[in-house]
Amino acid sequence: MSIGKYDVYPPTDASFEDPPRMDKYDVIVIGGGGGGYHGAFELSKGNYSVLLIDDKGNLGGNCLYEGCIPSKSVSIALYLLEKLRGILKSVGNNDVDKVRLLWENLIDHKDNVQYIRYLQHIREIKEHGNVDFVKGIARVVDNHRVVVEADDGSWRREVEGKYLIVATGSLPIKIPVPGSELAIGSQELFGYKTKYRKIPSDVVIIGGGYIGVEVASVLSGLGVKVTIVEMLPRILSGWDSSIVSMIEDKLRNREVTILTNSRVTGIREEGGQKIVEYAKPDGSKGYVAGSEVIMAVGRRANVEGLNQLGIVDKNHVDVNDAMATKVPNVYAAGDVIGRYMLYHAAVKESVVASWNIMMGRPIFEVNFNAVPMTIFTEPEAAMVGLSEDAAKAKGIGYEVVQYPLEDDSYAQIIGVRDGWVKLIIEKGTQRIIGGVIYGEAASMIINEVALAIAVNARVKDLALLAHAHPTIFESIDRAAIRYSV
Known part of the structure; x- marks a missing residue:
């Protein structure tokens, strides 16, 4: 999904589709996700004029559109049903097995949660009078100037800011192998008003990180046959080994197949199935088939159009703990800085950036050692x-x-x-x-x-x-x- 192009846009307000009202702002914030709008609201409270730009026309970024909010709406609903079944079974009532949540029910529920939050965000924007929110695509000219244009090309305006906060987020990674276009991702599974509303009978998940493992937990809980293909020696790299062992046991109890040390080399269609081919370190090769393939190999910082600022290093925006870049008036927050690609981390990074702008120097810092990580398995x-x-x-x-x-x-x-x-x-x-x-x-x-x-x-x-x-x-x-x- 390219910037500014979505099958279904979130609800927005007609006033958000107009060009920026002014030519100059105290702060221009590029991106309306967690790394952008929380800081914008703080700056608004400090009487700073703020231009907040997002291509979706609403707030929440990828987290609300296709990530943590919709995926947890699905997994928690299923989790609550399983807990109720467990309690009733413990007292000998097995009739609860007749009560089932269909995938369509879960998707309808997550759509409703997304809709509620999008309406809430429209209200919140209007409550912050110093924030000029614009649905548009931002293109950085230099450390003060940004060109904003409508996604349909109907208008274009150059604006100037004393400060910039870059919060352009991240994009899903698709491994460069033949047939990668056959795989679906979070956009198809959890995107707002997704058309993908039928659950497959069996799936192959490429990637054994927390996203792939969470999806495997949800789908296997609905009786879907799941295979995880991971190139590293173990799933959930970087996690406490005792946790990994527990999750592996739980997944295998649900008949999830876990293939580690398996590097995907290609995807192809055959006989109505999608075939994932992989290679082992010893040179041996294998394949696994499913009616659907889900790509869950992570995300990459969206640094497109930022190189001219001189703030990009190793494919992410380089910042210190104060969220300041090497360019004095440019700050960055969220996935684009490539540290913790987590919404709650982005929120604090955004707030710290805004507070330091208002202080006129870097005083506040993010304590990255105290950022929690969670896997929403069962x-x-x-x-x-x-x-x-x-x-x-x-x-x-x-x-x-x-x-x-x-x-x-x-x-x-x-x-x-x-x-x-x-x-x-x-x-x-x-x-x-x-x-x-x-x-x-x-x-x-x-x-x-x-x-x-x-x-x-x-x-x-x-x-x-x-x-x-x-x-x-x-x-x-x-x-x-x-x-x-």
Whole structure:
């Protein structure tokens, strides 16, 4: 999907389709995703005039259009149904198996969630009177000038800004092999008002990162036969090995086939099926077939048209922790900087950029060590800070405490007792330096560990914190109190 070209555009407001109202602004923000609009709103509150440009005509970027919001709308709806089935089966009621969510139901639900949020964003834009939001395509001329034009070419205007915030996001990667055009991606699966509304009987997922694994978890939960093809020795590269083992076991229990050390060499159609060919490190070759192939090999920073600014390095925009580039009046945030390609990271990067612009110098910084990562599998997995391997590599002395969720009251109530909470503690200082969670609500629990890391909390601070009962958050202090002070 190229910039400014979408099969279905989000709802917008007629006023957003007009050219920019002024020739000069305090700040021009290119991109309306998490890396753009949060900073724009902060600047608006500071009485800065802001031009915010996005080619979709609404906010939320790829996260809302085809990423985290729609995909989680699907996975969480399915997850809730599975939990209800599990609870009823535990008391001998198997009739709940007759209650099913069809793929069409899930897609309708995610469309509705997207629509609600798009209407919310229209309201939010209008609440920030200093923000001039324009649906258009931005082309950078230099560090002050930007050309904005309508996607249909009906108007074109050059504008000037004292500052620029570059938040152009990222684009999906398609590996350059014969037949790659036969694969679909997040746009087809989760894009707003997608026409792809029938679930395939069997799929091949190229890529064993968190996106591919999440899709495999969702589809296998609906009875789809899934095969993951990953070129590395293990799926979920960079994740805690204990989490990877748990997720692999869960996927295989759902009859998901995982092929590692398998580099895709081509895709072809044959007999109504799509054939994915792959090669092993020893030179052997193989293939796997499915009615659909899903490309999930990651995303790349969208740096198109930015080279003339001198801020692009190794295919991403280079910034420091203050979100400042080497060009004094140019800041950047979000996927384009190539660090954490996560919406919540982009939001904080955007806010930090805006605050530093208002301060007139780089004062605020993003604490990247406290950015949590989550995999929305069933159950969820999450981690933040240093893993055990990372701590070892840095020569940091550490200790680990762990609490099994099978003993947690909320996990027992909800019927998900798999998993654990693991805290990584620096010896001597007793500071929390990392956390790894697998199990119910891991995406929520991890935020408390992230806060502990951000404020340099010690393990006894968590051990002494009283959590409401019965909630899953009690597992945090239950883990912490196991540490021998």
